[in-house]
Amino acid sequence: xxxxxxxxxxxxxxxxxxxxxxxxxxxxxxxxxxxxxxxxxxxxxxxxxxxxxxxxxxxxxxxxxxxxxxxxxxxxxxxxxxxxxxxxxxxxxxxxx
Numbered sequence: 001x002x003x004x005x006x007x008x009x010x011x012x013x014x015x016x017x018x019x020x021x022x023x024x025x026x027x028x029x030x031x032x033x034x035x036x037x038x039x040x041x042x043x044x045x046x047x048x049x050x051x052x053x054x055x056x057x058x059x060x061x062x063x064x065x066x067x068x069x070x071x072x073x074x075x076x077x078x079x080x081x082x083x084x085x086x087x088x089x090x091x092x093x094x095x096x097x
Contacts, residue, residue, distance in 0.1 A: 019083060020071060020072040020074065020079055020083055021070070021071045021072075022070060022071065023070060023071055023072050023082070023083065023086050024069075024070055025049045025050075025069060025070060025071075026069075027086070028049070028082060028085065028086050029042070029045070029046055029049075031085060031086060031088070031089065032045065032085055035085060035088070045078075045082070048073075048076075048078065049072070049073075049082075051067070052067065052068045052071070052073065053065045053066065053067055053068070054066060054068050
């Protein structure tokens with residue numbers, strides 16, 4: 001429509017690749033609280049995300065286990081919903097000029 005009216009148009013594209021790996025869990029819990037998530041649901045989500053451990057394999061060698069503080073579990077059905085809750089306030093940070 002802007003092109004037909006000889007006006008400028010702007011598009012913004014956001015690449016969310018690897019986004020589940022960089023979610024700060026403490027901030028996610030804070031955002032869920034601000035969305036009025038409470039009680040058993042908040043407790044379940046907190047416990048679901050807590051105590052996650054990982055190790056890396058390089059060739060035939062494995063690293064020691066290390067506790068992670070960021071990221072959502074890959075393959076978990078709830079991870080997509082939790083990611084959406086995490087970015088739910090994103091439009092509020094963008095100003096309309």
